[in-house]
Amino acid sequence: MTPIQTQEMRARRQPASALSRLIRNPVQLISAIILLGLFLVALRNVLPLNGAAEYQPDQFARQLIFGLAQGSIYALIALGYTLVYGILSMINFAHGEIFMAGAYMGFFAITAAQETGLLASDPVLALFITLLIGMLSSAVVAVLVERIAYRPLRNAPRLVPLITAIGASIALQQIFLRLFGASTRRYPDVGWFVLPNACPALGTQGLDDTGLCRGIDLIGGRYDVTVIGLELRILPIHFLVFALSLALMIALWLYVHRTKSGKAMRAVAEDRNTAALMGVNVDRVIVTTFILGGLLAGAGGVLYALYNQQVSPFIGFLPGIKAFTAAVLGGIGNIPGAMFGGLFLGVVETVAPSMLGLSSQLKDVIAFGLLVMVLIFRPQGIFGEVLSSKRG
Amino acid sequence: MTRQARLLWVAAVIIFAAAFSACGQQPQIVPTIRPTITPTGIPTATPEASAEATASARLVGRTLLRQASVVSQGGEVVIGLSAALSGEGFAPLGIDIQRGAQLALAARPTVRVGGAEFVVSLDSQDDQCSADGGQAVATRFAADERVVGIVGPMCSSACRAAAPIFDASDYTTISPSCTAADLSMSGFTSFNRAVVSDAFQGVIAAEFIFRPADQGGLGVTRVATIHDGSPYGDGLVRVMSERFTALGGQIVASDAITVGDTDFRGLLEDIAQEEPELIYFAGFPADAARIADQRGDAGLEDALFMGADGIRTQEFIDLAGDSAVGAYASTSIAADSNALSAFLSLYLGAYGEEPPAPFHANAYDATNILLDAIEATASLDLDGSLVVDRDALRMYVRNVTDYPGLTGVLNANGSGELSVADIGISQVRDNAFVEIAIGSVVDGSVVLLLNEE
Structure with missing residues (x-):
């Protein structure tokens, strides 16, 4: 290539088309080819080429619902990563264990409610208490982790708190293992019945063991319905998880953008030293951040356990990593980004293996591969903004 | 690339590594530690330690290539037990195995060789039902010359990862529960199982x-x-x-x-x-x-x-x-027998619950075969230490015939299979x-x- 040609190319770059940018960057080019290939495979499976398609629309709809429920739990955890990153520019790897703590403490609350009979007599109150206890205990654990593992290292180089975060994560897992044993525990079956006048519409599906219909069971119910020609199996808990997560995320967004304390958070995120000069109590803001992250993780933990019914000291690991992936995917430090990243990851993870006709053992490969792809094209994440190098 | 982006990359790499080390179950061959049979360090003041040292020293002179476990007079014969004692869903399986071995030792607390009696003890180690765990436990046992034989590992992944390590030091293992079919077809010399193959x-x-x-x-x-x-x-x-x-x-x-x-x-x-x-x-x-x-x-x-x-x-x-x-x-x-029902009532009496998993009788048989093998092949040396020639022990287990176990009559087929239950x-x-x-x-x-x- 002669210098003149290079100059020509540079001149042409002014209205740089996406294509020419691709050609100049081999990594992006290869990624684009891979993505295109995957897209074609998915297309082949979706289109009814010879007879029926490999991948049916109602299968997609059902998996989409599973994915959204799973994704909203990822999103709740991802918000904790993003909040802490936004304020401290560090990654709180212990967050997965904070999530686990909420699920575990929620387990004790809900078992106690079951034993006292509260769960049977007033499931709404029992669930509310469970959720509250899960959220509060996660918040307490989050604050303790900040106090013990991060605050003493506030001004240390960036990689140091990263190591203590991993240490805190292992320590928490082991503490729960020693305290409560390694065996997996099962959340009790919960029935929360609403809308008793929906019974005629439910038909035989609404009947319980005794042949009685008490309404729609929001937690344990499963209903076969047909929506716009798609045969679906609806689990109200999926929508409950999704709606509750969405409500919590909106509450968080309002808190950060509409309250004074939220404004202080944003100020500290912008520039910690200047905020301190302006009279913001930085330590308090940081603790608030950890509390908020903990509350959301605890809610996620309880919802996750209600949905999957099993808790053990190890359940925080994989969801924690997935949520971190979600946070990076959406642009770490960015609240809508974390929400979007979580939902997106949950859906991709559930839908992609069957859409591409792959083993579902590969779903983690797809999830992390996706993270790499996004970082190749947008190192700052989907919603992330390019920050000045001063903060970066 | 900004520093922020670089940090994210570093974090992503760490995550990848963590995820794959947690999920990966592939056995990897690590350099094994051969048990030392040379005297280690200066003989100390205690007579027991110095006796052990001289016994090992003599052994080096006598059998350079053969590996042996040595238990000094009055010492304990240790049987290693490798099973998952913690972990999601695995622990009840491992604890059941541990109890089977404990009951075997309770019924038979000593081995008698050449007129001398040696107390047998069980060293239980948690192999977490994983290749990594099996390897770690195997390395530990292989470096401990008091360990005479091993009951376990529990899971096929651990068995496969541990077998090369035990092979290298000529140990004998009898697994009560590793059922993967190819384990007995891989040419492992240390591997035996008192359970039916998959x-x-x-x-x-x-x-x-x-x-x-x-x-x-x-x-x-x-x-x-x-x-x-x-x-x-x-x-x-x-x-x-x-x-x-x-x-x-x-x-x-x-x-x-x-x-x-x-x-x-x-x-x-x-x-x-x-x-x-x-x-x-x-x-x-x-x-x-x-x-x-x-x-x-x-x-x-x-x-x-x-x-x-x-x-x-x-x-x-x-x-x-x-x-x-x-x-x-x-x-x-296990075939129904009076011995089995007696064993089960003993189990119920000792632990207050029905067996939570199916491998207690297999562990009982495995332990007893090891004890038999020790009594049949071990010898006393001049100052009364018990010397277990590992090669002889291995051959004994590989040639077990008509052993009346709780799980049925056990016969070795030469490749590590013992059971036809x-x-x-x-x-x-x-x-x-x-x-x-x-x-x-x-x-x-x-x-x-x-x-x-």
């Missing part, structure tokens, strides 16, 4: 699923298989599927899960498209319970659920709740596994016998 368990499972009801089976022709990615799960599904298709059945879907994952609804949704009559899962209780539980969410609540010895624990029933009802599991079973099929009824059928081979053909109520 090459047989898988066949009985396939026959049970396929045969019509009047021949003792389920009469199912459409099966979906899932395994957990372990050598045990993968191997068992392969054996079962092979036999099942040979019989004329159809494997409509087969897939695998990642251990540690908790949401299998997407996978089950795919499987549901193929409308299987039965889901066959080879793996362990925690994952089995999730799959059994979530199959209803994907519209598979009418599909039968069947697993193997890995899930035949009370833990599976507790975790899966109502969805465990009616689930089947196969396991190698029958396979029992159990079903979850009233919150417990109940044995409903027994599969055995009579004159080369498989016979299924229904248990009369």
